[in-house]
Amino acid sequence: MLQAGEWAYSETLKEHFMNPKNILQGENTDDFDGVGMEGNLQCGDQMMVVIMVDKEKDIITDCQWKTYGCASAIASTSVLSEMVKGRTLDDAFHISPKEVALELGGLPDHKIHCSVLGDKALRAAINNYYTRNGQEDRVKQEQAKVICQCMNITDHDIEDAVLEGARTYFELQEHTKCGTVCGQCKDETEVLLEKFKHIHFGA
């Protein structure tokens, strides 16, 4: 007979969950150069990332965090905080959820959304640093683009639906109701569906 299997998570993820690195101690974020927060408690995930920046070299020297969320949310913020140290701001800004998941030794499909918040919070922290240091021109906002005009569904909504498990156009419609009225956005939506499947799941 088989013994109890391992967790649904990789050993790396388990290690980061058991011994999370770089947790922000206390409540004070004033001493940090940039602060970013994403998600909300109602949805079950919220992440805050704070960074210290070497202003001469444009490099992140320290990254700490707080996370409200499940094991993979905690572990993905922990691993992210290790990944960004020593990277330039530009480099860190482009860390993708897939890289985070990879560093964690993979995530179960339904947990990918947990690792998406960390990199978003990091980008918010970097933007916050730019704003505070008179570099507003470097701030990059993530603008959502409306794809389905009838139902007001954006590319972000489509990305979220993919992260929540939609893999086909039909499933996407069940999740978001996109394209359920006039249907003119079908082609563009399908391209995005494939793109996000590729970005997040390598499919």
Add this chain to the structure above:
Amino acid sequence: MADMKVYFDHNATTPLHPEVKKEMIAAMEMFGNPSSMHADGREARANVEDARRKVADFIGAQENEIIFVGSGSEANNTVLSLFVCSSSQCIPGSRRGTIITTKIEHPCVLETSECLAHQGVRVKYLNVDRYGKIDLDQLAGMLGDDVGMVSVMMANNEIGTLQDIEAITKMVHESGAYMHTDAVQAVGKVPVDVRKLGVDFLTISAHKIYGPKGVGALFVKQGIPYCPLIRGGHQERGRRAGTENTLGILGMGRAVEMRKIEMPEEEERLFLLKQVLKKGIEESIDDISLNGHPTDGLASTLNVSFTGVEGEAILLYLDLEGIAVSTGSACASGSLDPSHVLLATGVDAELAHGSIRFSMGRESSMQEVEYLLDVLPPIIKRIRNMSTAYIKGGLHAASR
């Protein structure tokens, strides 16, 4: 790593009772088909019928009112599916085309109801109050000539709240509808007598009461319209086709027999353990809230919401300490929505994400409760220390 193992997830499933195990092992050689007329078949038949007697006896039913099925879910699916059958022998869904159920049922009732709705059945859902009790006034308002069946679970699996099935059944019968109760979490934990309750249909599962998995029973009151969900065999008097799960049925018979002996004393003991656990958590951890009815609930079930922490994290840190619990957070199960039961009781989504169900059983001890009370407070403290819910001048500051 933990050296103590604590199983506080009895509402999910229970270990086999040693007596059940013994009897099932002894019966492993029994392979006959109960439908066969030869000696091997007759041996299997005798044991299946013996188990039927025990199950019937346990809930105050007649033997011919017990149908063995593959699970509680199957029993619930069977009852609700009676509704869309157009046969004159079945519940005349065409005339009384509405089903009433509650917002806190098990998914096997809720999803079957949704499926029926797609087939033209009207489904109405009863609200519950903050303790998980259904609103009898709302029920009275919903009942009418159009209602064919009402299905209300007796004890809730997540929060343990008990419904007054006897009173509900009276109301339902007065309106001319049939009454079903999913009593999977109630049978074997509180006294259940089908005559006293008056119900037409009642669902039981073996594995929640120290019996084997893969077997359950459906009580169908004599004379009530019925037709099978699984067809194509004369088994169970033509009411559930498929060769009987003889070993499982035999185990279920033994399980209810043991429940009859052990249940009365055990309920009191578990209630005491729950009081200690509840008091211990209240005294050692801030910002918690209790879910479920304070008095009218299962003695074994305690559901607690911990502010600012997510349930799966608690579950897994407890797992590392050798303690098995379950969470009202769906994050652990893959969906993004928190428990529909907690939301129905009005618990805030954030709190619902941070809810843990402790469900004790016949082997649970004071020592285990004390161990849990040692381990839990530091875990909550640890998770809160890394939680965004506790930053910048206090609770929830971040979300405001």
